[in-house]
Amino acid sequence: MLSVRNLKRLSIGPVDLDLAPGEIVALVGPSGMGKSLLMRAIADLDPNEGEATLNGQSRASMTAPEWRKQVMYVPAHSGWWADWVEPHFEGAMRSRVIELLQRLGLESTALGWPVANLSTGERQRLSLARALALNPKVLMLDEPTSGLDTDNAERAEALIRRHAAEGSGVLFVTHDAAQASRLGERVLRLKDGQLFDEPVTPQPHEAPS
Amino acid sequence: MTGVYIQLNYIDLVLASVFLLLAGGLSVALKLGLEKSLGIAALRTVVQLTLIGLVLKILFQMASPWWTGLAAITMIALAGREASARQGLKLRDGWSYSIAATALLTSGAIVTTLALTTAIRPEPWYDPRFALPLLGMVLGNTLNGVSVGMERVTATLKREREAVEARLALGHTRREAVRPYVREALRAGLMHIINAMSAAGLISLPGMMTGQILAGVDPTEAVKYQILIMFLIAGSTAIGALMAVLAVSKRLSDDRDRLRLDRLKGEAR
Incomplete structure (x- = not known):
């Protein structure tokens, strides 16, 4: 569904990348190698060269907001533009939002919370919910569970799996090798600006240790 | 008199x-x-x-139109330089200067010319005794609004980078993403003239009016002039600040709706 060809951004690339519907791919590699930059470039958040298509439709043929609504990047550090949580979910169906919050272990009253009082883990889960609520076709997650405890990380992983099972592609960055092979059906390693397939030992879907 | x-x-x-x-x-x-x-x-x-x-x-x-025009252009060029020099964070490639000077030129020239040809009507309309002091007053105040507005929008976009990019990543347009910061910058840029108008006569006696009274003009006449000038200054500041702030926010984003802080240099003050 997502196809990236000859993507170049500063020290990265040219990179080719394919993501099938329902596929979950882990992106690993040392810090500073440009994993986030690669995702940002695919989302067209930074100037970059190369081709990207979604279900055959090229990125260049749509406006950037149209592209990003379908190929959505969720950064490791979430940004908040209003004082309260609720306005950040504008445009999403309320029932869907409430369901997502519950699946992530958050109370539905979270929508009425002030952003300034959110913990790191709450911010991370809310920013995941915020993206999932818009139902993107491709989800790119930058360390989606790095600030979460085991239970909440497990909930987040379950939700990511469910989203993929509904036909979306997921690309996620992780520094946790166990998570990469547990959640990822395929693992890609970014090294010296190039992507390499990493052998992966399939693991049963169970709670993260 | x-x-x-x-x-x-x-x-x-x-x-x-x-x-x-x-x-x-x-x-x-x-x-x-x-x-x-x-x-x-x-x-x-x-x-x-x-x-x-x-x-x-x-x-x-x-009283030559050419020399008066040259003096006016020089004043505008210097005001543009001043506005851009006050920016802690500058746009690369001279964009801060170009934006400030263009905003000052457009707003200052429109307002001053209109006031000379319709309200004050000296003979000839470009009479430097009227045109240059008027332009000076309009520019001096517009300069303030332009530089404060530019400084504010740049600093907030840099500070709120994560919030702006979160919106962009969720598919908001750049216009939606920067709107609150543009509004805040305009408010900051216009605060000075709004305060000046509110305080006029109560807390402060504006300089031009005071000058005319010292020169022997009847206070009620001096007041009329001062009100005219205040309106011109407010109009020019609003137009100039709006142009400059919108231009900066446009320059700090691009047509693929990205935030382009790489087009900045320097440190926020």
């Missing part, structure tokens, strides 16, 4: 400087280290104002 204009001689100026010398003396006594800055600033006032007095005298005598 209802009053008498009292001419000053140089002895009067020397007398007025006694208090400045006193301030300098205090600075030395209290080790404030301000005496040098005070002295240089005072000297600059004398030299700059004397020079501009001579230049204006010559320009008024010539």
